[in-house]
Amino acid sequence: MVPNRFRDNARRPGRGLARYNRPVSPPVSAMNHPSDTHAELREGVRALCSQFDSAYWQKVDEARGYPDDFVNALTQAGWLSALIPDEYGGSGLSLSAASVIMEEINRSGGNSGACHGQMYNMGTLLRHGSEEQKRKYLPKIASGELRLQSMGVTEPSAGTDTSKIKTVAVRKGDRYVVNGQKVWTSRVQHSELMILLARTTPLAEVKKKSEGMSIFIVDLRDALKKGMTIRPIRNMVNHETNEVFFDNLEIPAENLIGEEGKGFRYILDGLNAERILIAAECIGDGYWFIDRASHYARERVVFDRPIGRNQGIQFPIARAYVNVEAANLMRYKAAGLFDEKKPCGAEANMAKLLAADASWEAANVCLQTYGGFGFAAEYDVERKFRETRLYQVAPISTNLILSYIGEHVLGLPRSF
Secondary structure (H helix, E strand, C coil): CCHHHHCCCCCCCCCCCCHHHCCCCCCHHHCCCCCCCCHHHHHHHHHHHCCCCHHHHHHHHHCCCCCHHHHHHHHHHCHHHCCCCHHHCCCCCCHHHHHHHHHHHHHCCCCHHHCHHHHHCHHHHHHHCCHHHHHHHHHHHHHCCCCCCEEECCCCCCCCCHHHCCCEEEEECCEEEEEEEEEEEECHHHCCEEEEEEECCCHHHCCCCCCCEEEEEEEHHHHCCCCEEEEECCCCCCCCEEEEEEEEEEEEHHHEECCCCEHHHHHHHCHHHHHHHHHHHHHHHHHHHHHHHHHHHHHCEECCEEHHHCHHHHHHHHHHHHHHHHHHHHHHHHHHHHHCCCCCHHHHHHHHHHHHHHHHHHHHHHHHHHHHHHHCHHHCHHHHHHHHHHHHCCCCCHHHHHHHHHHHHCCCCCCC
16 A cells, blocks of 8 residues: 555654644544554555644745645655556545545645645546546656646636636637636646636537536646736635636647536536545544644643633533534545445535534634634644635535535425
């Protein structure tokens, strides 16, 4: 297995920020899982993550930078190619195992949002690309020579109503000419390739509004010189995301993935994996907040006793832990169904909702436990607080998940 090659990596001790900012060892939330079947995998990921302590992530956050050293280390260790089959140079791991990698990154205090696209974006190519395309791109993605971290789908005027996108790709000979705009396109500045969704048949000419859209592989190294421009969006999280503009950008016809007009279906096909992996990241965040809050509550003494003795402190932490554990069970259920190639749309959506809610609750509990110190950057709580808040909204909002469950699981009338 992949972990055997990297589990013995030397650990660089983290810089202690303050008496109450030391990580718990072992994490209190890790003690109740003796039957964990991914123990060796966790050990390998933790060994690597331990080389990038809170000081590293705070420095990157303060500079609004990109964690190049961390992402390069993950890539070289093979963790980001977990879902790429062996025949294309990857590890060929299950989604359940891949989700553990994402969980452990966030559980260590890192931010896997900087690189998770490299793990799941290639799924569209793997499932729907031609053999020639897979041979051309996947081995280089697995090695890190090429980064496929970005996907251009969302548009300013369409939002989550993807059928209303206005970016068009018109076939002209052996090329498609693309015009339009995307927004919230993440990691495009740190990718060589991007998956692009564009309308190839006008909306008025299709029987179903979900038809007539196609997906392409865009080589960003060429595109940025020939009709594509980007405008970074500064946001509350240190998350590289952008507006992207296309002005007569030419894409070789051979870069079309699958059949023309079926792109929306292909995109939907990859959303379950994305949501399960995001759920795992939220689980990691939740455990991080609970570990920090529990440690602080045991060590912080006010009125001559640990604040964790007070039920007003203890009970919210305990409830947050219960909710993270429950969300974790749904994550594994969804991932297990995915790995068995069984329908898992409802479970993937529920896992994402439960995990995002649980991590956000844990974040609030942790900040409240720390009190004023929770707002101090050196304790790192405020950074993680901002990062986990994102998943109430992205990559799908909790309200849209509830509408999906209401309509497709409970049989209620469509709410929009």
